[in-house]
Amino acid sequence: MSAPIIYLFRRDLRLADNPALSAAVATGRPVECLFVLDDGASGPWKGGGASRWWLHYSLAGLAAALEGRGGRLILRRGDTEKTVAAVAAGIGADAVYLGRRYEPWAAAQEGRLQERLSQNGVAVRRFGGGLLCEPESVRTGQGTPFKVFTPFYRAILPLLCAQAPLPTPVKVLVPASAVDTDTLEDWRLLPRQPDWSGGLRDHWTPGEAGAWQRLERFATNALADYGALRDVPARDGTSELSPHLHFGEISPRQCAARVRAVAAQQSAAVDGAESFVRQLVWRDFSHHLLFHTPSLPEAPFRPDYGTFPWRDDAAALRAWQTGATGYPLVDAGMRQLWRTGWMHNRVRMVAASFLVKHLLIPWQRGEEWFWDTLVDADLANNAANWQWVAGCGADAAPYFRIFNPVTQSEKFDPDGAYLRRWLPELAELPTKHLHRPWQAAPEILNRAGVALGRDYPMPIVDHAAARARALAAFADWRRDRPG
Ligand code: FAD
Numbered sequence: 301m302s303a304p305i306i307y308l309f310r311r312d313l314r315l316a317d318n319p320a321l322s323a324a325v326a327t328g329r330p331v332e333c334l335f336v337l338d339d340g341a342s343g344p345w346k347g348g349g350a351s352r353w354w355l356h357y358s359l360a361g362l363a364a365a366l367e368g369r370g371g372r373l374i375l376r377r378g379d380t381e382k383t384v385a386a387v388a389a390g391i392g393a394d395a396v397y398l399g400r401r402y403e404p405w406a407a408a409q410e411g412r413l414q415e416r417l418s419q420n421g422v423a424v425r426r427f428g429g430g431l432l433c434e435p436e437s438v439r440t441g442q443g444t445p446f447k448v449f450t451p452f453y454r455a456i457l458p459l460l461c462a463q464a465p466l467p468t469p470v471k472v473l474v475p476a477s478a479v480d481t482d483t484l485e486d487w488r489l490l491p492r493q494p495d496w497s498g499g500l501r502d503h504w505t506p507g508e509a510g511a512w513q514r515l516e517r518f519a520t521n522a523l524a525d526y527g528a529l530r531d532v533p534a535r536d537g538t539s540e541l542s543p544h545l546h547f548g549e550i551s552p553r554q555c556a557a558r559v560r561a562v563a564a565q566q567s568a569a570v571d572g573a574e575s576f577v578r579q580l581v582w583r584d585f586s587h588h589l590l591f592h593t594p595s596l597p598e599a600p601f602r603p604d605y606g607t608f609p610w611r612d613d614a615a616a617l618r619a620w621q622t623g624a625t626g627y628p629l630v631d632a633g634m635r636q637l638w639r640t641g642w643m644h645n646r647v648r649m650v651a652a653s654f655l656v657k658h659l660l661i662p663w664q665r666g667e668e669w670f671w672d673t674l675v676d677a678d679l680a681n682n683a684a685n686w687q688w689v690a691g692c693g694a695d696a697a698p699y700f701r702i703f704n705p706v707t708q709s710e711k712f713d714p715d716g717a718y719l720r721r722w723l724p725e726l727a728e729l730p731t732k733h734l735h736r737p738w739q740a741a742p743e744i745l746n747r748a749g750v751a752l753g754r755d756y757p758m759p760i761v762d763h764a765a766a767r768a769r770a771l772a773a774f775a776d777w778r779r780d781r782p783g
Contacts, residue, residue, distance in 0.1 A: 303394040304330040304475035308384060309373075310406070312399035312430060312548035313358045314508045315365055317465035320427035324397040325469040332391055332475050333366055335359060336384065337377045337487055342405050345597065345679055348672035349491050350641040354506045356489035358547050361507025371472030375482040380409055381416045388422050391477050399548070400426045402435065402587045403679045404594035431584045432552045433459050435591040445592040446585070447694045453581050460577065465554045499639040504543065504675060511544035515555060519562045519569075526572035533633075533644035534717035539576065540642065542676035545583065552580045586684035589694055597683040598664065605692035608777050610662040619760050620655050621669050623722075626759035628735060629709035630654045632722035639722075641675035646712050652689040653703040658766040660773060663690035699774050702767050709735040725755045 307324045315321065324331050339346045347355060363373040376383045384396060396417060400410060414424040428434040433456050439445065446452035491497050505513065518539040522529065529537030544550050556577050563573035590596045600606055619625050623634035633647035643651070648670075655666045663686040670686075671677045687693025691700075713719055716734040720727040726734055728748035733740035737750060738758055745752060752758050 302327075302329045304332055304391050306384060306388055306391075306393045306396045307331050307333045308396055308398040309333060309335045309362070310399055310401045310548075311546070313362050314511070314549050314551070315362075315369070316468040316508065317429065317551045317554045318399060318548075319429040319466060320397045320399040320425070322466050322469055323425070323427060325472055328473075330473040330475040331371065331397075332374060332387065332393065332479060333371055333472070334374045334376065334384065334387055335362075336380045337375070338380045338383075338409075339377075341380060341409050342403070345403070345405070345671070348674070348677050349496075350500065350673050350675045351677050352489040353491060353497050353500055353641075354504070354543055354547060354675045356484055356487070357506035358549060360484055361509065361549075365508060366472060369469065369472050370474065372474050373481075374479050375484065375487070377482055377487060381413050384413060385416055385420060385422075387479060388417065389420065391475050391479060393422060393475075395423045395425060397425045397427070399429050402430065402591050404590070407591070429551055429553070430548055431587055432456060432556065432580060433584060435588045438588065445588060447589075449582065449585050449695045452585050452588070453578065456581055456584060460553075460556060463553075465551065465557050496638075500641045500675065503640040503642070506543070506547070506549070508549045511541065511550035514539060514541050514544060515550060515558055519559055523559055523562055523572040523576065524566065524569040527575045530575070531646045531712050533647050534713055534715075534721070538645065542642070542678075542681075543674075546676045546678045546681075552583065556580055583681060586678075586680040589684050590680035593694075596687070597667065597679055600690075600692035601687050601694050601696075602692045604781055605690070607781055608692070609660075609773050611660040613659060613661060616659045616760060617655075617661055617665055619757070620651070620659065620661070620666075624757050624760075625654065626738065626757040627654065627705040627709075627763075628719045628723055628726060628737065629705050629713065632719050635722045637670075637673050641673065643674070644718075646708070647718075648685070649689060650703050650705055650708045652686060654705055656686075656690045657699075657702045657770040658705075658761050658763070660770060663687065663692070700771060702770060704763060704767075706736050706763065723756070726750060 305324050305327060307321055312318055312320070359373070359375070366373050374387065376387070388396065398410070401407065410426055417424050438452065438455055440451070446455065504510065522537055525537065529535045541550065541555060545552060559573040559576050563569040593601060620634065623631035623638065625631055629647060630651045633643045633651040637643040652666055655661050656663050667682055667686040670682055684693060688696045691698055709719065716731040719734050726737060729737060729740065729750060730744065733744055737745065737756060738752060750756060
């Protein structure tokens with residue numbers, strides 16, 4: 301009887317279009333599927349509260365899907381290298397297959413795993429598939445990694461969907477020997493505040509099946525209008541696939557192939573499909589940046605920003621985190637985040653800009669809060685986007701471009717539907733005043749039952765003054781910085 305293989309699940313919690321899993325199953329040998337929870341490996345970037353909630357349910361779904369195909373999922377907590385080595389020795393496996401991760405700490409860990417297991421005669425085979433293109437495969441004409449999105453996009457487009465997504469393996473044979481497994485309950489991934497996770501449960505169905513439901517709903521209901529509605533937070537205009545993509549419950553190749561197939565049948569969806577694929581390429585861009593610049597989550601991509609005069613302001617940070625800045629669009633976004641673990645992209649940009657520009661708080665504080673509260677918290681996307689907003693990232697928005705949270709609100713939520721949904725205390729205000737309640741006359745506030753300072757805060761900073769302060773800080777810094 302041939303030796304079994306270990307399939308080590310990483311951020312690829314799916315059975316379909318999983319090149320590493322398909323290759324393992326195609327050997328015809330028994331495959332022991334293993335997931336290791338290794339909290340010590342990622343340094344400061346251990347999964348946040350919302351991510352851990354997601355992981356619990358995603359693994360439960362994966363275990364059930366494997367069982368439906370004759371397989372099983374072994375759960376172990378601890379150091380990845382030691383744990384995989386012990387399981388391999390226990391079942392006599394001579395190979396470990398895995399879908400690679402792209403975070404620098406994870407890539408280093410996979411290198412160590414390979415080294416350690418090879419000493420015991422166990423081969424480690426790493427496959428891609430988490431991105432549209434592997435980071436080593438796209439380079440500028442000079443052979444360097446791209447730092448600007450548009451040429452990256454142009455370079456990557458011809459390479460997309462060269463291969464069709466792979467099907468789900470029909471059957472997974474398990475090794476004869478018994479292997480101990482933890483239970484998900486042992487891991488206590490679910491938060492201690494059940495009220496909080498209630499909002500997450502109402503909104504999401506983690507797992508591969510949930511990912512496909514989202515993709516089909518998006519392709520049917522929103523794809524044709526994606527270009528027009530993707531910036532309107534009150535509408536279900538985007539796919540909300542980000543947590544599913546983060547956990548690898550669906551691959552970007554599957555998403556791109558599916559929307560292009562729909563567009564091939566419906567000419568009205570062609571622009572929407574390409575605009576959506578462009579967003580998937582932004583995801584690749586962030587991952588490639590992180591891969592080539594491991595300091596991205598902690599340090600500015602443009603090192604000169606290391607001396608930028610950020611402020612420490614715990615009270616303002618708390619107001620921002622809790623949706624109490626007095627700027628309705630920022631507060632609505634922060635409350636959507638707390639309640640559902642997700643925030644619309646347009647609102648993420650406005651809320652992030654408010655933190656780093658109106659409040660001059662370092663982007664890393666916002667990144668940390670998002671890390672803990674987003675179900676799609678992703679080291680590459682989070683870091684790259686925070687740096688983009690702060691002006692210190694690759695191909696970033698210039699620092700002096702400062703979003704006005706009131707005009708953004710009037711433009712992208714013109715009838716106030718998004719604000720009313722997340723700020724029910726302001727719901728009775730006429731739309732004109734909803735975007736800037738502090739300017740409403742006392743009788744209008746009275747009639748809407750709003751006492752500013754009691755039911756809803758006054759703005760914690762004045763927009764014009766905060767803008768002037770940010771621009772002055774930028775000008776001083778630019779004048780004084782070395783070189
Ligand atoms: P869609 O519009 O349907 O896009 C499809 C997919 O493309 C997304 O699921 C996502 O995987 C990818 N994508 C879309 N926009 C971006 C982008 N700007 N950068 C990289 N990939 C993108 N996204 C995360 O997945 N995780 C994060 O931790 C994260 N942090 C962010 C922090 C800030 C400050 C900002 C401004 C944006 C952040 N984003 C992050 C990017 C973006 O907001 C989300 O990916 C998007 O809102 C997810 O919604 P969706 O799935 O409906 O997107």
